[in-house]
Amino acid sequence: MDLMDRFRQGDRRALARLITHVENGTPVGRAAMRELYGATGRGRSIGVTGPPGTGKSTLVDQLASVFRKEGLRIAIVCVDPSSPFTGGAILADRVRMRHLQDDPEVFIRSMASRGALGGLSRATGSVLKVLDAFGFDVILLETVGVGQGEVEVVREAETCLVIEVPGLGDGIQAIKAGILEIGHVFVVNKSDNPGADRVAEQILTMLSLNPVPPPWQPPVVQTVATKGAGVEDLARQVRRHWEHLDAQNLRREHLGRRRIADLAEILKCRALGAASQRVLSRPEYSELRRKVELGQMDPYEAADRLLPFDGIEEWRLP
Amino acid sequence: MDLMDRFRQGDRRALARLITHVENGTPVGRAAMRELYGATGRGRSIGVTGPPGTGKSTLVDQLASVFRKEGLRIAIVCVDPSSPFTGGAILADRVRMRHLQDDPEVFIRSMASRGALGGLSRATGSVLKVLDAFGFDVILLETVGVGQGEVEVVREAETCLVIEVPGLGDGIQAIKAGILEIGHVFVVNKSDNPGADRVAEQILTMLSLNPVPPPWQPPVVQTVATKGAGVEDLARQVRRHWEHLDAQNLRREHLGRRRIADLAEILKCRALGAASQRVLSRPEYSELRRKVELGQMDPYEAADRLLPFDGIEEWRLP
Numbered sequence: 001m002d003l004m005d006r007f008r009q010g011d012r013r014a015l016a017r018l019i020t021h022v023e024n025g026t027p028v029g030r031a032a033m034r035e036l037y038g039a040t041g042r043g044r045s046i047g048v049t050g051p052p053g054t055g056k057s058t059l060v061d062q063l064a065s066v067f068r069k070e071g072l073r074i075a076i077v078c079v080d081p082s083s084p085f086t087g088g089a090i091l092a093d094r095v096r097m098r099h100l101q102d103d104p105e106v107f108i109r110s111m112a113s114r115g116a117l118g119g120l121s122r123a124t125g126s127v128l129k130v131l132d133a134f135g136f137d138v139i140l141l142e143t144v145g146v147g148q149g150e151v152e153v154v155r156e157a158e159t160c161l162v163i164e165v166p167g168l169g170d171g172i173q174a175i176k177a178g179i180l181e182i183g184h185v186f187v188v189n190k191s192d193n194p195g196a197d198r199v200a201e202q203i204l205t206m207l208s209l210n211p212v213p214p215p216w217q218p219p220v221v222q223t224v225a226t227k228g229a230g231v232e233d234l235a236r237q238v239r240r241h242w243e244h245l246d247a248q249n250l251r252r253e254h255l256g257r258r259r260i261a262d263l264a265e266i267l268k269c270r271a272l273g274a275a276s277q278r279v280l281s282r283p284e285y286s287e288l289r290r291k292v293e294l295g296q297m298d299p300y301e302a303a304d305r306l307l308p309f310d311g312i313e314e315w316r317l318p
Numbered sequence: 319m320d321l322m323d324r325f326r327q328g329d330r331r332a333l334a335r336l337i338t339h340v341e342n343g344t345p346v347g348r349a350a351m352r353e354l355y356g357a358t359g360r361g362r363s364i365g366v367t368g369p370p371g372t373g374k375s376t377l378v379d380q381l382a383s384v385f386r387k388e389g390l391r392i393a394i395v396c397v398d399p400s401s402p403f404t405g406g407a408i409l410a411d412r413v414r415m416r417h418l419q420d421d422p423e424v425f426i427r428s429m430a431s432r433g434a435l436g437g438l439s440r441a442t443g444s445v446l447k448v449l450d451a452f453g454f455d456v457i458l459l460e461t462v463g464v465g466q467g468e469v470e471v472v473r474e475a476e477t478c479l480v481i482e483v484p485g486l487g488d489g490i491q492a493i494k495a496g497i498l499e500i501g502h503v504f505v506v507n508k509s510d511n512p513g514a515d516r517v518a519e520q521i522l523t524m525l526s527l528n529p530v531p532p533p534w535q536p537p538v539v540q541t542v543a544t545k546g547a548g549v550e551d552l553a554r555q556v557r558r559h560w561e562h563l564d565a566q567n568l569r570r571e572h573l574g575r576r577r578i579a580d581l582a583e584i585l586k587c588r589a590l591g592a593a594s595q596r597v598l599s600r601p602e603y604s605e606l607r608r609k610v611e612l613g614q615m616d617p618y619e620a621a622d623r624l625l626p627f628d629g630i631e632e633w634r635l636p
Contacts, residue, residue, distance in 0.1 A: 307592075
């Protein structure tokens, strides 16, 4: 029986293999994405981000446990965009809760950025689709660290949780201001430590500075993930966000935007594939490349010979 | 007199305007890049990265001051890839040393990531070329924060300094392991604080774990940037790296690789420009786009109609 058949029958090993194909962009993975596409758009995705040491993994596990009790099927994807060289060594250190690891309705997967950053968020988007098509109700997407890499990865999700903790220092807080805009629910974890109320207030203050009040007012939830405290409240706020998305037709809009972005991405990949095929087929390519390398010809002149084009040299599809 | 003429005569306001053109990818900026290309490859670029709070700006200023005393013309570019939303508000807070700001042979510029990350490192590479062509001997490229964004930006430089300080905690150190591979010179700044020797030792230990010893053994320099202590030693190590690059022909190789990367980038932009032009010219585009948005057609089918291609859908030029 072939991989896709086993995938459709709910075989988790087929799922794991398919994800590897998709991550590596193999022909099998590409064909699968095409085949699966129509079965996506059902599962809810939740992105979780925040600085190292805020207890993201524990919080994700606890949230997964709450959703499991409600009978939902859960996937957890842990993405590490900050480590292009270690190849995700940090991920291996993460210990998930045992009962989740043993639960056949919970699927856990790690991804590390092996190549370019754009590649990772693209791969993450594809993996989310595979998990969605497999039938998971909730897909938790956890990132390591806070930076633009994380922001781009987390944006693949519908609902975004931003985790903070007391005591990280104001300098660092200021730098993280950039992620305020992506949070739908804010979590002050380790809130049994001193200063939790102050962090929560700071977040609310920063959110209130937003000149145009968004239709969704992000709540701030205090948790102690290691004890499970506040996690049910967090799950409730996540559900509230889902209801908000549905009621305002925002989910449909989100899916529509994603589909258009997918179309653009597919077209771009084809454009690049076709152009490199065309350039490679030119017998003078190696000669021109060598001249450019040695500084004997500027790359613009070489490009003129290999791929003449006098329009606007950028992607500009609305 | 036109912008390029004034640029060639050393007019700094023309330089500043040209950089804006290049950053924004205007037709003037594109034409200028093409015109300037042949005049690049002379100036030395130094990337400086490290976590917030390690004193990067002060160190960059001190290093610039040492090079200025040696008569070199200096440009400082401060890049903030971690803040896609604040639009570089943090950069404005950075106060450079007054004597640098008043020095006509020192040029200071900030860049924030307004769009995609790839866009920022591309723009940074172009800005480095403009500064190089203008005649700066040393271009210091300072980034905010540590993440893949910073890594990609810093890689545009020939020599990379990685700044650490005592007392940031081991958890954070581990996450930063990924940037060990890009450092040519390591700096333990604030080394009058306790634990500086231990941090220096940790770096040396981590470097020694590298299974294949590189031809260049990165030195670790201790500094107290606020007092200027150790900065002349740092400048010496940077010069040693330059000599190493020259002696081993690595600089020529680096420039050759960059030129080939530039050629690929130009070809990619043309491929994308040509493809979007082609897609936009199709009368059925809006109709198909709408169907994809509403989920009535999958994006693969729409792509088949708009840009049929059955080769390998990725850029693959050697």
